[in-house]
Amino acid sequence: KQEVTQIPAALSVPEGENLVLNCSFTDSAIYNLQWFRQDPGKGLTSLLLIQSSQREQTSGRLNASLDKSSGRSTLYIAASQPGDSATYLCAVSSKETSGSRLTFGEGTQLTVNP
Amino acid sequence: DGGITQSPKYLFRKEGQNVTLSCEQNLNHDAMYWYRQDPGQGLRLIYYSQIVNDFQKGDIAEGYSVSREKKESFPLTVTSAQKNPTAFYLCASSIIGTGNTGELFFGEGSRLTVL
Numbered sequence: 001k002q003e004v005t006q007i008p009a010a011l012s013v014p015e016g017e018n019l020v021l022n023c024s025f026t027d028s029a030i031y032n033l034q035w036f037r038q039d040p041g042k043g044l045t046s047l048l049l050i051q052s053s054q055r056e057q058t059s060g061r062l063n064a065s066l067d068k069s070s071g072r073s074t075l076y077i078a079a080s081q082p083g084d085s086a087t088y089l090c091a092v093s094s095k096e097t098s099g100s101r102l103t104f105g106e107g108t109q110l111t112v113n114p
Numbered sequence: 115d116g117g118i119t120q121s122p123k124y125l126f127r128k129e130g131q132n133v134t135l136s137c138e139q140n141l142n143h144d145a146m147y148w149y150r151q152d153p154g155q156g157l158r159l160i161y162y163s164q165i166v167n168d169f170q171k172g173d174i175a176e177g178y179s180v181s182r183e184k185k186e187s188f189p190l191t192v193t194s195a196q197k198n199p200t201a202f203y204l205c206a207s208s209i210i211g212t213g214n215t216g217e218l219f220f221g222e223g224s225r226l227t228v229l
Binding site: 036089107 | 118120145147149154155156157159162164170172202204206216217218219220221222223225
């Protein structure tokens, strides 16, 4: 059964720092991996989707990479800002479930201090 | 604007009552999902539907029921059989690609509290 792990569970950094969030998954037979952002008490906002055939995706200050063979993805945030403070979740669409739904990690709670 | 609308945002229920959470989307997505989120835990799938009049159980379906009579709507009923219903409920939708889930879009969530 697919399992998704995110490390660290929480991270606090000063404004302006570049940072990396990690996501690992146990079954490399995936269709895609998605990164989401969640603000307190809100729904999830999709940040980036990487198909299994891709190595990375970029959107503004965000860059997500995917190493399917090792079961790892990273989300790189450049020049962090206080507005980036949120919980970041990754999720995979697995072939074991015919890609019919996503398996989520528990998230990394990020705090960017002014 | 296109999106997913969940209502109500906050709901209080007495023990023994059934409650229904609404989820409507105007994105023309085929697939819709209900997730439950508890503090310190990841999202857990309750039910999902890939086509009208059909739905599948997720990982924690016991005590919940759904219907999919229209493409745009996927209401979730939390029944009195659900032992611990206090949680944050999230509805989502996606297109269905060639054999896999496309990008997932979420509503703003409904917080259910049992008194």
